[in-house]
Amino acid sequence: MSILDAPPVARKRTQRPAPLAVIGIQCCRRDVVTEGGTHPGHTAVKKYVDAVSGGAGAMPLLIPAEGAAEWADAIVSRIDGLLLPGSPSNVEPRHYDGCPSRLGTIHDSARDTIVLPLLRAAVRADLPIIAICRGIQELNVALGGSLHQLVHEVPGRLDHRAPDIDSLDERYAHCAHTVELRVGGMLAQIAGTNRLSVNSLHSQGIDRLAPALTIEAVAPDGQIEAVTIPGKSFIVGVQWHPEFRFDRNPFSQKLFAAFGAACRARAEARVA
Numbered sequence: 001m002s003i004l005d006a007p008p009v010a011r012k013r014t015q016r017p018a019p020l021a022v023i024g025i026q027c028c029r030r031d032v033v034t035e036g037g038t039h040p041g042h043t044a045v046k047k048y049v050d051a052v053s054g055g056a057g058a059m060p061l062l063i064p065a066e067g068a069a070e071w072a073d074a075i076v077s078r079i080d081g082l083l084l085p086g087s088p089s090n091v092e093p094r095h096y097d098g099c100p101s102r103l104g105t106i107h108d109s110a111r112d113t114i115v116l117p118l119l120r121a122a123v124r125a126d127l128p129i130i131a132i133c134r135g136i137q138e139l140n141v142a143l144g145g146s147l148h149q150l151v152h153e154v155p156g157r158l159d160h161r162a163p164d165i166d167s168l169d170e171r172y173a174h175c176a177h178t179v180e181l182r183v184g185g186m187l188a189q190i191a192g193t194n195r196l197s198v199n200s201l202h203s204q205g206i207d208r209l210a211p212a213l214t215i216e217a218v219a220p221d222g223q224i225e226a227v228t229i230p231g232k233s234f235i236v237g238v239q240w241h242p243e244f245r246f247d248r249n250p251f252s253q254k255l256f257a258a259f260g261a262a263c264r265a266r267a268e269a270r271v272a
Helices: 046-055 069-076 109-124 134-142 168-174 186-191 250-271
Strands: 022-026 028-034 037-043 059-063 081-084 129-132 176-181 195-199 214-218 224-228 235-238
Touching (some): 022 046, 022 109, 046 250, 069 109, 081 134, 081 250, 109 129, 134 235, 176 186, 235 250
Parallel strands (some): 022 059, 081 129
Antiparallel strands (some): 176 195
């Protein structure tokens, strides 16, 4: 028998390992103090990086607060998820036709410039998103909503601002309150309950809800605390801070695990 007549050798199928999901974390523009002086920098607080790597099981990739709106689609095509962190800065009111901010209000125009078009591109592409604190406000503004700049001055609303306490644990504990979750909504399904205790500390908050968003959680004073976009794979905004000590909070663990699963599904589709 010649080699041409020999039966074909069966090839072993090798299981391709699941691709590692890459989650972009939006940075803020802040001054960085070094021995050589103070320099403009791009920063992301470590707790958000830890929540992505430890909670979502993905690789964090920091997105500078820099660049043109035209970069948005290119960024979205290279990542599998997007996390928008909280920040001391407020979204500039010109982006939602709001009144000028009070003197002393902290803004980050560089972050606004990139994150608003980035969010619109990410929503169009159905990129998994988790938007936290400033992030939920950005999500609402990017899609056509508006903000209360000073929630505590709105009649009937609580003072959601963080107290001047050095201990982070005490600060977040001081700002804890309950939220009512939408019955049958995404967050209620993740939580397995219709009520949560959350650590919500902020001065801005959603006023007019963007048309695309659905309310997922409300504070006792009626302030919107969480939103989603129905029909999308995983687009969630929360006004509280699930990333803080996420490994000690059962709901936060479930939330980041669900976010990570959505990002891994996106990574598999992208690689394929």
